[in-house]
Amino acid sequence: MQLEVVNKEKVIQFCQQILADNIRKSVRIVLDFEQPYETRYSLNLDGYNFVGANDKGRLVKVVPFYRGYWLHFSIEFDLQSRSSKSYDYYLKGVALAIFYGSEATNEEKLLMFRAEWDNKNDEDTRTDNPQPHWHFQNADSYVKAEYVADFNVFMGFKEEESTGFLEEIGEIRPQPTPKSVNISGFHFAMSAGWIFEQPHKHILTEKSLKVWLDKTLKHIKQQLEHYC
Structure with missing residues (x-):
């Protein structure tokens, strides 16, 4: 089964709007990385130059999210077929990362946890990691x-x-x-249907991305408001 072909510009536009609504600031999603077959975009907020090290140790931009907690967002697209001359892209994956640190200093913010969804079709049997999932840092x-x-x-x-x-x-x-x-590589299932005898790995589509991004951001903020 082939993964859904998406319009990159349309996806970036609605992600940008969902992020702006939840952060309550005017944000932009900008090109972060580009290769012939793969592109990655990340969140940017004009006037903010704060960074934190992601799970791979790479410094990434973070924007204020809630009372000392910071957000990094990234989304990746890949070509449906690398042997074809057509430029049909699918969603390769999306990630939210929450950092902690003071706005009063330029020190790197500390990565706390991540919510991710890697797009794997039914034929991809290399891993059986749950999709979407959480990662927690030590x-x-x-x-x-x-x-x-x-x-x-x-x-x-x-x-x-x-x-x-x-x-x-x-x-x-x-x-x-x-x-x-180190448990940072452990995939904690976010949408497992085990009690209904359903799978824990789901395909990322344009429709599911809209719902997941908005609901996950709202859930994280609600938990931070109550417990942090």
Whole structure:
């Protein structure tokens, strides 16, 4: 089964509108990467030059989303057939990434989690990863470092004079670190139909993208409002 052919300009236009409605700022989706068969676009907000390192370590632009949380959006298109002379594109994938950091500094924002949808047709049996899905980053070390720094400043300690008081009262529990555990590559299913005996891998179409992008952004903001 071939993946749905889409109009790139039309898709970019409605994605841009959905993002603007949820961010409540006038944003643009601009060309980020181009090869003969593949193109990638990402989100841009004029006047903002903040960045964060994505899951591959590449610096990407982020825009303010909600109270210290930042958003990166990207969408990729690929040619339906690389042997054909026609320029019929399909949706290769779409990604939302949430970062955390202060707007008061130009320091890189910290990647927290991602929502992604890679387009795989039914014949693609190389992986059985759920589509769409979540990815979560390991950020414990960053959080602990912030707590220690904030407490030392409050108490008037110099950086090298940490007393270990927080560890003693149990605010920070030293963790055994025999090895580093990284779950950032784990695909957490977002739309699994297991209880209905349905698959967890879905095809990304123009119609499903409209719904997924808007509902996912609204869900993330609602959760941030309630719990962060």
